[in-house]
Amino acid sequence: MPYKFLKVRNEEGVVGITLNRPPLNVLTIDMMEEMVKAFQWAQEESGNVVVVDAEGKAFSAGVDVADHTPDKVGSMIDVFDRLFLSMAALEKPIIGVINGVALGGGYEVVLFCDMIVASEKARFGQPEIQVGVLPPIACYALPRLTSRPLAMEILLSGDTFTAAEAKEMGLINAVFPVDDFEQNVDEFLKKFTSLSPVVLALTKKAALAGERKSFADGLKAIDHIYLEELMQTKDAVEGLQAFMEKRSPKWQGK
Secondary structure (H helix, E strand, O other): OOOOOOEEEEEOOOOEEOOOOOOOOOHHHHHHHHHHHHHHHHHHHOOEEEEEOOOOEEOOEEEEHHHHEEEHHHHHHHHHHHHHHHHOOOOOOOEEEEOOEEOHHHHHHOOOOOEEEOOOOOOOEEHHHHHHOHHHHHHHHHHOOOOHHHHHHHHHHHEEEEHHHHHOOOOOOOOOOOOOOHHHHHHHHHHHHHOOOHHHHHHHHHHHHHOOOOHHHHHHHHHHHHHOOHHOOOOHHHHHHHHOOOOOOOOOOO
């Protein structure tokens, strides 16, 4: 489908969703409706990973304040929730590529990615408390991603922080220089585009299956995925066979 506020692509194992409402990529109700459809589209596409990035000087400055008015806020929260449910339902690993500020709802999109790389000029924050509201997704995600004290400081202060500080808090994977940001991102993506897409998806599923379970229950869920799903794939058989035969595997994606 054609998109007004996004660009999408599928090339060399990367399914891309680019926010395209520059300069700040403020998230409106209509734009988030497109994002829901784009993540659903990404689920059906072939590819190893989904990359979420942006045009303009900001990844996203957050949800449009105009959509918080009493006549719109119900619709805004509805599509906002569906956006993150569509991200949660995506089986492929999601990689956020951030080359500018990500604030409010924009940073919540970042938080819901499986991996995040950023340039040195990126900044992050949840400033909602400073205008008298709260960030629902960040309230769920941040305490699970970093320590409670750090999560509470981010949520309760509204302060922004740098990419280097985010790396120190364990909230992003890598920080790259601005001048060769794209080259470094390409190198980071190559670690995943050379692997089996089906095994990547099942490994993500297994990692999430153990969350918030006891060790015994988590292990049982992961073992089920291993035996009943992973070992039924052609790529698992091929990968093991290729290793024993000392050759490179030929992935089929199934």
